[in-house]
Amino acid sequence: MGSMIVALLPYILGSALVPLQIIIGLLLLQSPNQGLLKGIAYVGGMTLTRLLQGAAFGLLLGESVAASGGEEGKGPVVATLLLVLGILLLVAAYKKWRKQPDPDEPPPKWLTAIDSATPWQALGIGLTLPLIAIKLWVFTLSALATIATAQLGLQSGAIAYVIFILLAQSLLLLPLALRLLIPQRSKAILDRASAWLTAYNRPIVIGVSLVFGLLFLQSGLSGLWAIP
Numbered sequence: 530m531g532s533m534i535v536a537l538l539p540y541i542l543g544s545a546l547v548p549l550q551i552i553i554g555l556l557l558l559q560s561p562n563q564g565l566l567k568g569i570a571y572v573g574g575m576t577l578t579r580l581l582q583g584a585a586f587g588l589l590l591g592e593s594v595a596a597s598g599g600e601e602g603k604g605p606v607v608a609t610l611l612l613v614l615g616i617l618l619l620v621a622a623y624k625k626w627r628k629q630p631d632p633d634e635p636p637p638k639w640l641t642a643i644d645s646a647t648p649w650q651a652l653g654i655g656l657t658l659p660l661i662a663i664k665l666w667v668f669t670l671s672a673l674a675t676i677a678t679a680q681l682g683l684q685s686g687a688i689a690y691v692i693f694i695l696l697a698q699s700l701l702l703l704p705l706a707l708r709l710l711i712p713q714r715s716k717a718i719l720d721r722a723s724a725w726l727t728a729y730n731r732p733i734v735i736g737v738s739l740v741f742g743l744l745f746l747q748s749g750l751s752g753l754w755a756i757p
């Protein structure tokens with residue numbers, strides 16, 4: 530399982546280091562009314578959507594990997610997903626550098642409505658965000674294809690995917706843990722984290738997208754090149 534986590538690490542880091550999802554989670558937690566409940570609902574919604582994605586596409590990708598003979602190396606399915614993900618990330622870095630709107634970012638009214646959101650609306654935001662963000666889709670599908678390629682079996686594969694979800698959402702779970710464990714001190718910490726992420730959102734997105742875009746592009750091209 531350790532080697533499987535290492536193989537999933539690029540997708541875990543890429544999924545975790547999305548500033549917008551963290552900013553939304555922090556804003557919900559800082560809401561004056563039911564902030565903790567909203568934060569839990571938001572993370573719970575994202576978790577449920579990812580579990581449903583795994584149930585819906587895990588078997589399909591497993592069959593595709595088996596049919597394409599991807600038992601060794603990346604295989605054509607994983608290599609193609611990596612290539613697509615690399616291109617998407619490089620396009621996102623370019624658009625952010627040119628200050629063009631990112632299609633993966635929700636409309637601004639989402640952020641302005643955070644304070645007045647109910648826990649049910651926070652759940653809806655969590656359910657929806659992984660569905661409207663193309664890059665999050667490809668991160669998840671790449672992780673599922675990588676697990677399928679390893680042919681771990683149903684139980685071990687499911688465990689590996691749940692670990693992927695938990696680690697991919699670690700930067701959302703950490704603020705929840707702080708709020709639960711040190712509710713008084715956590716407010717100042719979360720305020721500073723939210724302000725920092727909002728101020729440096731653009732350079733963070735450019736840097737993360739560029740680094741992972743080049744990594745996935747090279748990995749996808751090398752994987753396709755190695756296919757006989």
